Amino acid sequence: MNMVRRSPATYMMLLPFFVLYMYFTFYPIVKGFIISLQDYQILGEKTFVGWQNYRQLFADPTFWASVWHTVLFTLLSVPILVIVGFLLALLVNVPMRGQTFFRAVFFMPMILSVSVVSSVWTAILGSYGGLVDALLNAIGVKQQIFWLTDSKLAWVSILLITTWWTAGFNMVLYLAGLQEIPAEHYEAATIDGANAWQRLRYITIPGLRRVTVLVVFLQIIASFKVFAQVYLVTGGGPAGATRTLIQYIYEHAFNQFLFGPGAAASYVLFAMIFIVSLLQLRLISSAEQGG
């Protein structure tokens, strides 16, 4: 209160954002939780049912399968996207002709919308006449490879698509981090006889520790929220083998109008991300103390 009296102008200026934030972010979060405890008829009655939606959820094998798919995707995609982003950053950090061009090229897919990305890759990977299929046919491979409809290959395809689409973002973060490492460190190391691998191992990677923690943090959250590219490319198929948690939420809330169970499922996702984020934040603060 004291603070408010001391600098009223500051708080007045914060007020509009605060109001919008409360209304459009905080209120829906609370409302979502309330819905998760209700039998929620969109145009009819809303009755309080306690934890019933959650109990129903935990008894549904499809729900657990979706949770597992989401975790699996996170476990696989985070290391791949972080490492690929890091390697791309190293690559485009090398002084060479066309450096700006390559930086732009690797970042470019990031600016495409998910629908464009999905359509392009469906055309590339589709069976019986997709681009890859046609190329394989041309070099004599007659066997059909079902990139999008085999339950294992579908995951490989989704990882490939996601990497192509979003690795550029991590690359940019790493690239910025690389600029912060003083050139003198490399000079001194070179004079002391360190080879390229040693410079990478003892200067670059430790110097990027804080960036890495940030990139991993953001990537885990993004990976947990995976939905659109999977939904558009495989539809969650074959036979639900790639259904993620957000798709489960979407199908319940917006196809079947079961808002209660849908909201409950989104709170489970929220809890998962929240716990992982807490762990991450502790890691970040220890990294800051260390670095």
Place this chain on the structure above:
Amino acid sequence: MRMKRNVKRVKASFAAVVTLSTWVTGVTLSPVLSEAKTKAAPVNVVFWDLFGGADGKTMQAIVKQFNQTHPNIHIQEETQDWGQYYTKLTTAVLGGHAPDLAISHADHVLILKTQGVIQPLDAEAKAAGIKWSDFFGAPLQDSTIDGQHYAIPLDVHTFLLFYNKSLLKQAGLLNAKGEYTVKSYAQFVSDLTKVKKVAKIPLSFPENGWFPLALWQSFYAQMGGGDLVNSQKTKAVFMDGANKQKAIAAMQDVWDLYNKYHVIPPNISNIEQVFKAKKAAFIIDGTWNVDDFHNTLKNDLGVTMFPVLFGRPAAWANSHTFILPTNPKRTPEQTQAALTFVKWVEDHAWLWAKAGHIPANQTIQSTAQYKSLPFRSNYGAQGKFVQYFPETKNVWLMTDQPVLDVLQSILLKKTTVQNGLQQMANLLTQQLNQH
């Protein structure tokens, strides 16, 4: 001061342009349009549909023609994405921005009624001169709840058997008239096997989505299977009593096409594309593809009714219907205008038949305009033996992903035919009681 004068000048010239253009269009159009002289602003009717592709173009042309011939009414067509349609419709009604008129699938009418999204339209339809007896029975049945009409059927869209004439000719499967006919499951399998020599894909059909469900339901109904869901809409009954053997036999015959005779190759991601690319000899697909296939394959295209392979004629179908969403803001004039449009479309339904569908208004089939459309008379009679997905209060089978996933896992051999069907029935029963 200078600003103000400028604004005035802009306003004046704007007014001049408006007056001039009104006058010009008035002059050019008045000889064409008999009723163009009326001064009053036309009654605006917001009309929502979910038509993409050929459907979309056809409906746009119909709305355009209607608006040109009815200067007192302006139909404002707004096409929503198919996948999001019912979500948007329901939330629009909830948010107080409902359209005045909309399209619904016949088997979705009871869901909309249960949610309170639509209202009965008996009085409105009567005032507009709609004659219920003109329509095919099946769509009318889904549109009628507790004796009240909630929807006016527009079409019957159903599965047809399309084939590539030149591929079938090479395999020796065409009769003297250059057409293909099939009388039994055994013959169909034997023909599909013969065609393997000339086509990489004998029958183009997916194992995901609602298509296999529709194929199974058609076979099941042809074998004499009863309703999939009980009349109270609380239980799936296709694995009960006498239905069970038929449900299993029908699914086994579907399964065999994929996994025993290998006439439906696995994992076709775009079934229409491979048929248009002449890689497939046959395709079972909806009426909405007739013109698209015809434009690509020209004279090679053959179109016939969905094959009756087991005794009783039956083929999966659905209908688009007109509905009046609950909208307190709709004036009586707008309601009347909306129904005028509906009546006009029903009376000119050969225009809608251009999209490939069978008009729900049976009387259209005897018109010269309908008869002149290619292929339409090959399958118009199918409107009499169509089989709809069950109409329920809360589950729309076309997008019921959990049930469709189980069906797909049967076809992918992840579960047996019998266990899978039982699982589908249990899941559906559970969903029917969830709300």
